[in-house]
Amino acid sequence: MSILGDNVKRIRIEKGLSQDELAQKVGYTSRSTISCIESGKRDCSQRQIVALADALGVSPGDLLEKSDASPNTVKAVRFVSASETEKKIIDMFVSLPADSQPRVIEKLKSISKNSSPVSIIARSSDDRPPGVMMLTPEQKKRLDEAPDETQNPDNDI
Numbered sequence: 001m002s003i004l005g006d007n008v009k010r011i012r013i014e015k016g017l018s019q020d021e022l023a024q025k026v027g028y029t030s031r032s033t034i035s036c037i038e039s040g041k042r043d044c045s046q047r048q049i050v051a052l053a054d055a056l057g058v059s060p061g062d063l064l065e066k067s068d069a070s071p072n073t074v075k076a077v078r079f080v081s082a083s084e085t086e087k088k089i090i091d092m093f094v095s096l097p098a099d100s101q102p103r104v105i106e107k108l109k110s111i112s113k114n115s116s117p118v119s120i121i122a123r124s125s126d127d128r129p130p131g132v133m134m135l136t137p138e139q140k141k142r143l144d145e146a147p148d149e150t151q152n153p154d155n156d157i
Contacts, residue, residue: 002040004049007063009038009098011056018102025055031099038098 012022012034019031019038026048028034036042037052044052046060053060093104 003066004044004063005038005040007065008034008052008056011058011062012038013098013101015056016102016105017056019099021102022052022055026051 008022012019017025019034023029023031023034026034033042037044049060049063053063056063093101096104
């Protein structure tokens with residue numbers, strides 16, 4: 001790979017763009033041009049470097065500058081403080097093809113939007129102090145839709 005190719009790929013992934021999306025922003029007809037640039041199989045003119053930089057929201061110098069932190073170094077730093085589950089997720093994510101990673105990021109974003117925990121206070125009918133429970137929005141909806149058992153005279157509680 002080349003410095004330019006390494007930087008294009010790193011920044012593209014950081015921005016959550018697929019090769020197809022970057023190609024469209026630059027005005028290429030297919031992702032193969034981006035793939036060739038990232039792998040160092042294709043040289044770029046100044047005009048192309050400026051177009052790539054604009055599409056990625058960086059300066060042309062950022063694309064041509066050798067980065068002190070390789071992608072592996074950045075991954076290693078994040079990996080050190082991760083839980084075991086997070087490490088497994090990181091391992092699986094890193095092993096994906098680069099053009100699949102943005103789709104996974106978008107899927108995770110949609111999952112996290114739909115599963116933000118909601119705090120509720122759970123009260124008991126006896127003298128125990130109330131407790132706090134964390135529910136997903138789906139669980140909260142089911143709880144809200146459930147019949148109110150406290151109003152049932154046949155309730156044993």
